[in-house]
Amino acid sequence: MSAPILHGGxxxxxxxxxxxxxxxxxxxxxxxxxCPVALPPVPERAWHRLxxxxxxxxxxxxxxxxxxxxxxxxxxxPGTQSVIQLLPRLMQFNAAAEPRSxxxxxLFGPTYGEYARxxxxxxxxxxxxxDASAIEPGHGLAIIVNPNNPTGRSFRPADILAIAARxxxxxxxxxxxxxxxxxxxxxxxxGHVREQGNLVVFRSFGKFFGLAGLRxxxxxxxxxxxAAFAEWLGPWAVSGPALTxxxxxxxxxxxxxxxxxxxxxxxxxxxxxxxxxTRIGGTGLFVLVEHRHAVRLHEALCAAHILTxxxxxxxxxxxxxxxxxxxxxxxxxxxxxRMER
Amino acid sequence: MSAPILHGGxxxxxxxxxxxxxxxxxxxxxxxxxCPVALPPVPERAWHRLxxxxxxxxxxxxxxxxxxxxxxxxxxxPGTQSVIQLLPRLMQFNAAAEPRSxxxxxLFGPTYGEYARxxxxxxxxxxxxxDASAIEPGHGLAIIVNPNNPTGRSFRPADILAIAARxxxxxxxxxxxxxxxxxxxxxxxxGHVREQGNLVVFRSFGKFFGLAGLRxxxxxxxxxxxAAFAEWLGPWAVSGPALTxxxxxxxxxxxxxxxxxxxxxxxxxxxxxxxxxTRIGGTGLFVLVEHRHAVRLHEALCAAHILTxxxxxxxxxxxxxxxxxxxxxxxxxxxxxRMER
Numbered sequence: 001m002s003a004p005i006l007h008g009g010x011x012x013x014x015x016x017x018x019x020x021x022x023x024x025x026x027x028x029x030x031x032x033x034x035c036p037v038a039l040p041p042v043p044e045r046a047w048h049r050l051x052x053x054x055x056x057x058x059x060x061x062x063x064x065x066x067x068x069x070x071x072x073x074x075x076x077x078p079g080t081q082s083v084i085q086l087l088p089r090l091m092q093f094n095a096a097a098e099p100r101s102x103x104x105x106x107l108f109g110p111t112y113g114e115y116a117r118x119x120x121x122x123x124x125x126x127x128x129x130x131d132a133s134a135i136e137p138g139h140g141l142a143i144i145v146n147p148n149n150p151t152g153r154s155f156r157p158a159d160i161l162a163i164a165a166r167x168x169x170x171x172x173x174x175x176x177x178x179x180x181x182x183x184x185x186x187x188x189x190x191g192h193v194r195e196q197g198n199l200v201v202f203r204s205f206g207k208f209f210g211l212a213g214l215r216x217x218x219x220x221x222x223x224x225x226x227a228a229f230a231e232w233l234g235p236w237a238v239s240g241p242a243l244t245x246x247x248x249x250x251x252x253x254x255x256x257x258x259x260x261x262x263x264x265x266x267x268x269x270x271x272x273x274x275x276x277x278t279r280i281g282g283t284g285l286f287v288l289v290e291h292r293h294a295v296r297l298h299e300a301l302c303a304a305h306i307l308t309x310x311x312x313x314x315x316x317x318x319x320x321x322x323x324x325x326x327x328x329x330x331x332x333x334x335x336x337x338r339m340e341r
Numbered sequence: 342m343s344a345p346i347l348h349g350g351x352x353x354x355x356x357x358x359x360x361x362x363x364x365x366x367x368x369x370x371x372x373x374x375x376c377p378v379a380l381p382p383v384p385e386r387a388w389h390r391l392x393x394x395x396x397x398x399x400x401x402x403x404x405x406x407x408x409x410x411x412x413x414x415x416x417x418x419p420g421t422q423s424v425i426q427l428l429p430r431l432m433q434f435n436a437a438a439e440p441r442s443x444x445x446x447x448l449f450g451p452t453y454g455e456y457a458r459x460x461x462x463x464x465x466x467x468x469x470x471x472d473a474s475a476i477e478p479g480h481g482l483a484i485i486v487n488p489n490n491p492t493g494r495s496f497r498p499a500d501i502l503a504i505a506a507r508x509x510x511x512x513x514x515x516x517x518x519x520x521x522x523x524x525x526x527x528x529x530x531x532g533h534v535r536e537q538g539n540l541v542v543f544r545s546f547g548k549f550f551g552l553a554g555l556r557x558x559x560x561x562x563x564x565x566x567x568a569a570f571a572e573w574l575g576p577w578a579v580s581g582p583a584l585t586x587x588x589x590x591x592x593x594x595x596x597x598x599x600x601x602x603x604x605x606x607x608x609x610x611x612x613x614x615x616x617x618x619t620r621i622g623g624t625g626l627f628v629l630v631e632h633r634h635a636v637r638l639h640e641a642l643c644a645a646h647i648l649t650x651x652x653x654x655x656x657x658x659x660x661x662x663x664x665x666x667x668x669x670x671x672x673x674x675x676x677x678x679r680m681e682r
Contacts, residue, residue, distance in 0.1 A: 012394040022395070036389040048377040050553045054353040054363070078419050078556070078578065085575040114575070121572075212391045213581025215419070231462075234426040234455070237419065239580055240554025 011307060020305040026328055027321075029307040031149060031180060031285040033210035034324035035260055040248035046240035059243040063218045066250035067203055070191040074218035075226045076238045076246070080179060080202045083219055084114050086232050087141070087175075088122035090200075093228050094140055098171030102138035110313060111145045112177070132163045137170040145177040146187055150288045150311065150319045152281035157189050164189075164199050173198045179217075182208035183258055183284035190220045200225055205246050207285060208257065216242040261285065264322040267329040272320070275336035286321045294318045297339070304335035352648060361646040367669055368662075370648040372490060372521060372626040374551030375665035376601050381589035387581035400584040404559045407591035408544055411532040415559035416567045417579045417587070421520060421543045424560055425455050427573050428482070428516075429463035431541075434569050435481055439512030443479035451654060452486045453518070473504045478511040486518040487528055491629045491652070491660045493622035498530050505530075505540050514539045520558075523549035524599055524625035531561045541566055546587050548626060549598065557583040602626065605663040608670040613661070616677035627662045635659045638680070645676035 011025050046055070056076065063074040077083050095101045104125045107115055116126045129135065135142055142163060147154040164174040178201055181188050190201045201220040206212035216238060219229055230237075261284050268287055272279055281288040291297050294317055298310040309319040323329050352366050387396070397417065404415040418424050436442045445466045448456055457467045470476065476483055483504060488495040505515040519542055522529050531542045542561040547553035557579060560570055571578075602625050609628055613620055622629040632638050635658055639651040650660040664670050 010394070027390075030391065032390070036385060039388060044377060045554070047380060047552050047554045049368075049373070050371065050547075052353045053351070078423075078580075081575045081577060082419075085573065118575070206391075211388050212577075213386070213388045215577060215580040232426060234422045234459070236422060236553075236556060239419075239556040239583065241582060242580065 014302055014307045015305075018302045018305065024305055026306045026323060026331055028323060028332070029309045029319075030212070030321050031283065031319075032207050032212045032321070033257070033261055033285065034264065034322045034328075036210035037249055037252075037257055039211075040245060040252075042241045042244055046244045049240065050236050051238065051240045051243050055240060055243050056238075059238075059247045062247040062250040063203075066254070067190045067201075067218065067220060068185065068188065069220050070194055072190075072193050072220050073226075074190075074203065074220045075229055076243060077217050077219055077229065077233060078238050078242075079206070079215040080177065080204045080217035081114060082215075082233065082237070083202060083217065083229060084118055086229060087115070087119055088124065089232055090173075090225070090228070091119075091122075091124060091140055093225075094171070094173050097224070098140075101171035101173075102136075102140040104136075104138045104140065106135050106139040106142040108142070108144045108148070110151070110311075111143075112149050112179075115143050132159070132166065135163065135166060139167065139170075140172050141175060142167055142172065143175045143177065145179065146189075147180050147184060147283045149180060149283070150281070150286065150309070150317065152283050152288060154184065154187055157187065157192065160189050161192060161196060161199075164196050168196075168198045173200060175200045175202065177202045179204035179207060180283040180285060182254075183261065193220050193222065197222055205242075208254075208261070209246075209249050211245065211249075214242045214245060215239070216246055258284075261322065264324075267326060268320065268322055268332075271329050271333045271336070274333060277336070280317075282319075286319050289318045289320060290316050291318055292316060300339050301332075301335055304331075304338075306332060306335055355643055355648045356646075359643045359646065365646055367647045367664060367672055369664060369673070370650040370660075371553070371662050372624070372660075373548050373553045373662070374598070374602055374626065375605060375663045375669075377551035378590055378593075378598055380552075381586060381593075383582045383585055387585045390581065391577050392579065392581045392584050396581060396584050397579075400579075400588045403588040403591040404544075407595070408531045408542075408559065408561060409526065409529065410561050411535055413531075413534050413561050414567075415531075415544065415561045416570055417584060418558050418560055418570065418574060419579050419583075420547070420556040421518065421545050421558035422455060423556075423574065423578070424543060424558065424570060425459050427570060428456070428460055429465065430573055431514075431566070431569070432460075432463075432465060432481055434566075435512070435514050438565070439481075442512035442514075443477075443481040445477075445479045445481065447476050447480040447483040449483070449485045449489070451492070451652075452484075453490050453520075456484050473500070473507065476504065476507060480508065480511075481513050482516060483508055483513065484516045484518065486520065487530075488521050488525060488624045490521060490624070491622070491627065491650070491658065493624050493629060495525070495528055498528065498533065501530050502533060502537065502540075505537050509537075509539045514541060516541045516543065518543045520545035520548060521624040521626060523595075524602065534561050534563065538563055546583075549595075549602070550587075550590050552586065552590075555583045555586060556580070557587055599625075602663065605665075608667060609661065609663055609673075612670050612674045612677070615674060618677070621658075623660075627660050630659045630661060631657050632659055633657060641680050642673075642676055645672075645679075647673060647676055
């Protein structure tokens with residue numbers, strides 16, 4: 001069993017170490033919209049009954065429109081993590097479908113740590129790559145997070161499709177994780193899945209809508225891959241409330257949600273710039289800061305009961321998420337101001 | 342890919358075939374409490390944030406008390422089905438831990454169809470067995486649903502522990518699915534898991550509490566098995582609302598819930614007896630009826646927009662769940678009365 005990764009969101013542990021009541025901490029350690037959208041009413045039926053075909057189909061149709069999939073009905077899954085866990089099976093599935101498919105994985109990084117952890121634990125070689133030229137015939141799967149977490153690096157769809165085409169020539173597949181893609185729909189390749197044939201797209205519902213506790217993601221992929229994921233997850237993998245809430249919200253005013261996030265992001269930028277911090281990347285939902293003493297900065301913020309995200313592999317990086325309001329911005333500004341830099 | 346099993350709960354399909362509005366159907370095809378418990382308030386945090394350590398630990402502690410596990414902290418999972426999907430990995434895990442463990446599965450049946458489907462699809466031989474004498478050294482895993490679905494057959498804990506001991510001698514494990522066990526806590530072996538060492542217990546949250554849409558179950562097992570399941574499911578497998586709701590309800594008035602179910606069950610018995618039906622088994626949440634023309638009976642009830650559960654493998658069986666109220670009982674009684682028998 002591989003060592004667990006230290007993710008954001010560990011407020012309980014942080015409060016145990018640095019003191020303070022849970023509710024008094026300012027959690028900037030995740031990339032989740034800090035202003036959760038108002039929940040649409042959840043019918044009693046959604047809690048009570050197993051999710052029926054109609055409920056699932058309704059959510060899939062709403063997701064097809066929202067993610068602009070060109071007719072592919074996305075598969076709802078209980079969080080993107082649940083399908084990351086299934087990537088070792090996808091490797092075997094691809095190898096069975098495409099006898100020439102390689103058994104190594106090319107991971108565009110540095111990126112979200114769970115990809116390397118899950119695949120390495122299952123015995124696959126994971127090669128960190130920085131650009132398309134590093135992809136070799138032995139790579140049965142390449143993984144791109146677009147835009148990337150935590151760097152914010154983004155790939156244009158044309159470049160992604162070129163990488164997919166290159167992998168296809170050797171029986172390989174390309175997985176694009178668009179978990180932070182809602183604010184930049186022009187980057188998405190979800191609409192190219194059907195024509196491309198070896199492209200799999202993961203979408204995360206909870207980050208943009210601020211409902212990470214719901215545990216919901218969607219997979220956009222060719223039909224055989226969707227059928228395989230559905231089979232591996234088994235029936236009723238997603239909760240009824242997640243299906244009904246997501247349908248309503250994807251059909252609602254998503255532009256207002258995006259505007260709210262960008263306003264919060266502007267607030268964060270102003271605080272960081274005011275404190276003389278160096279922003280080196282990010283997405284709409286977080287900023288990546290470079291700082292000579294990022295670990296010390298992390299600790300000093302913890303002492304002020306503000307949790308950010310540090311990285312073992314990059315000791316000069318700090319990822320800072322959005323505060324829920326201007327008061328949160330001020331609190332961060334004050335804490336940064338009081339520190340020696 | 343194996344063919345999907347026709348489960349209960351297919352109201353959408355039934356309405357498409359037999360007509361009627363969804364909300365006008367009486368769904369007696371599942372084994373779910375038809376009177377869902379009032380939902381405790383779900384804090385905004387549970388929807389918004391990834392479930393944190395404290396939320397998970399609170400639910401585990403409540404489950405340890407409710408399921409009387411003698412100190413084992415049950416692992417919350419997104420529905421029992423999610424861990425049935427992982428049984429092929431458990432087989433490999435057991436074989437690795439216990440070199441003598443066999444590669445065949447003994448399934449006490451007939452029972453819930455997903456066990457045979459998932460294990461056979463992964464290439465394991467599944468031997469249907471009726472009693473303990475059929476267990477052989479080649480069986481690395483035996484599976485008992487207690488009380489059983491759909492027959493209602495129940496095993497005494499002493500007999501189950503004897504089977505577990507027998508399997509242990511050959512490096513095998515025993516899985517006991519207590520999905521319908523809430524009404525008969527004296528049947529549970531959840532309190533014996535730690536001392537027994539090769540015993541795994543699955544519990545279902547949604548059936549008894551009438552909240553199947555929540556997707557929640559618990560695994561009670563020795564620590565290495567719990568750690569393996571947790572690793573295979575990955576972080577944040579269960580939704581925040583499921584964790585907070587279950588904690589509150591398991592600590593609430595479960596006796597009142599049981600009394601409500603037994604009252605509804607008495608109503609169903611009276612209807613069936615009044616119609617001269619032969620009850621051959623069941624649990625608190627459903628009755629198994631034997632009828633020479635069970636398939637025709639199923640269709641006639643569908644024509645009255647009442648959905649029950651038939652079985653391909655037992656054409657004389659019909660499983661009938663609880664109606665939500667006396668009005669539902671009367672509707673079933675009327676439909677049975679109007680039929681030729």
